[in-house]
Amino acid sequence: xxxxxxxxxxxxxxxxxxxxxxxxxxxxxxxxxxxxxxxxxxxxxxxxxxxxxxxxxxxxxxxxxxxxxxxxxxxxxxxxxxxxxxxxxxxxxxxxxxxxxxxxxxxxxxxxxxxxxxxxxxxxxxxxxxxxxxxxxxxxxxxxxxxxxxxxxxxxxxxxxxxxxxxxxxxxxxxxxxxxxxxxxxxxxxxxxxxxxxxxxxxxxxxxxxxxxxxxxxxxxxxxxxxxxxxxxxxxxxxxxxxxxxxxxxxxxxxxxxxxxxxxxxxxxxxxxxxxxxxxxxxxxxxxxxxxxxxxxxxxxxxxxxxxxxxxxxxxxxxxxxxxxxxxxxxxxxxxxxxxxxxxxxxxxxxxxxxxxxxxxxxxxxxxxxxxxxxxxxxxxxxxxxxxxxxxxxxxxxxxxxxxxxxxxxxxxxxxxxxxxxxxxxxxxxxxxxxxxxxxxxxxxxxxxxxxxxxxxxxxxxxxxxxxxxxxxxxxxxxxx
Numbered sequence: 122x123x124x125x126x127x128x129x130x131x132x133x134x135x136x137x138x139x140x141x142x143x144x145x146x147x148x149x150x151x152x153x154x155x156x157x158x159x160x161x162x163x164x165x166x167x168x169x170x171x172x173x174x175x176x177x178x179x180x181x182x183x184x185x186x187x188x189x190x191x192x193x194x195x196x197x198x199x200x201x202x203x204x205x206x207x208x209x210x211x212x213x214x215x216x217x218x219x220x221x222x223x224x225x226x227x228x229x230x231x232x233x234x235x236x237x238x239x240x241x242x243x244x245x246x247x248x249x250x251x252x253x254x255x256x257x258x259x260x261x262x263x264x265x266x267x268x269x270x271x272x273x274x275x276x277x278x279x280x281x282x283x284x285x286x287x288x289x290x291x292x293x294x295x296x297x298x299x300x301x302x303x304x305x306x307x308x309x310x311x312x313x314x315x316x317x318x319x320x321x322x323x324x325x326x327x328x329x330x331x332x333x334x335x336x337x338x339x340x341x342x343x344x345x346x347x348x349x350x351x352x353x354x355x356x357x358x359x360x361x362x363x364x365x366x367x368x369x370x371x372x373x374x375x376x377x378x379x380x381x382x383x384x385x386x387x388x389x390x391x392x393x394x395x396x397x398x399x400x401x402x403x404x405x406x407x408x409x410x411x412x413x414x415x416x417x418x419x420x421x422x423x424x425x426x427x428x429x430x431x432x433x434x435x436x437x438x439x440x441x442x443x444x445x446x447x448x449x450x451x452x453x454x455x456x457x458x459x460x461x462x463x464x465x466x467x468x469x470x471x472x473x474x475x476x477x478x479x480x481x482x483x484x485x486x487x488x489x490x491x492x493x494x495x496x497x498x499x500x501x502x503x504x505x506x507x508x509x510x511x512x513x514x515x516x517x518x519x520x521x522x523x524x525x526x527x528x529x530x531x532x533x534x535x536x537x538x539x540x541x542x543x544x545x546x547x548x549x550x551x552x553x554x555x556x557x558x559x560x561x562x563x564x565x566x567x568x569x570x571x572x573x574x575x576x577x578x579x580x581x582x583x584x585x586x587x588x589x590x591x592x593x594x595x596x597x598x599x600x601x602x
Contacts, residue, residue, distance in 0.1 A: 132314025175315030259338030364583035369537030373403035451512030468494030536577030
């Protein structure tokens, strides 16, 4: 697979300062896809300096012109969407059908939304005798995860560029190839040199150097809560602004009288998507005692339809998890659930049937596969009900009444997303208002790229997407006239 052997800094690809490399492997079969340079502090410094030098010119660029560059970028992503999907499938392991539908399509929609916002947003307004200006915060340091690699890049880069910021991106080491593809698209779209810069590297080296650099004004990080705490501490020590999108343990609350069959089917699909590697997945399904066993049966039937296999196989609905470490993490949680007394309904810690660590599809025997797994008789204090597993694992919990359901739903340190199902929309909305979480889907509400996304509690600080995402990259000045 095509890969650049340098960093994209100041509008061109240049050699890394050091000689270290990162091997990018295919999680479906363990084969080597490519190697990319492992950047360090010198590369980060060069990238930040380039971003700093480009900031005055880009900040002064009229919003309409910034919108035009984003529009051109969006069209390039459209033209290269099949290449994007194939790249994400190769380095992440997501089934190609899902990569086309989500990994390629959603970033295109988000980029288009910011092209429109950049042209329409009121960067100036009069308030009494004051002129209030919304100006770019400065140089952005962005550190993105591997689970939705291009979406998370675009969700940071598009609003930052729309706001007039310049930036340095350090993508996840497992999925750097689609990040390089994005840098190519930025270049082709005519974004001026130094406005966007890319440094590949390891988190503890390149990521930390970016977080500590005095030339960075805002740190935007998506990843684990543990790393987010470290990023936040570094930001505070440098008096930097920070935006953190972290973990989740979201509740899918099925209220009495709701369409149980639909709610369970959609709930299982939500958890199994992307091999369960979604921070906002509804990994806790809450069902009233009267219909609990029926929900368990429906969930088992639905999960059994999720064929695990090679992501290039059209029959596969669940691909591998990203790497061997992640597979051990997920299967460790499955074993922990059994040890703590949860009832294993479907799946388990063993490799999927017909493989020795791989999936059912031909050629997947060496991949990092985990069986789609459903647990029943899960209680709120169990580890699998409290900690983020980040794999295709669903926990079903029982509640006695709606107040009990609300207590269980809010009984975690996280608050990223959630869902409520009810035969009465007003009842569902009333319940959702009391959930301590940043985003709630009502009766399967559709994804909206203009709606703010972000968490309460230890799920993060700040918001992405839509006008709220744009304003994360702006600071306010008032002129008294």
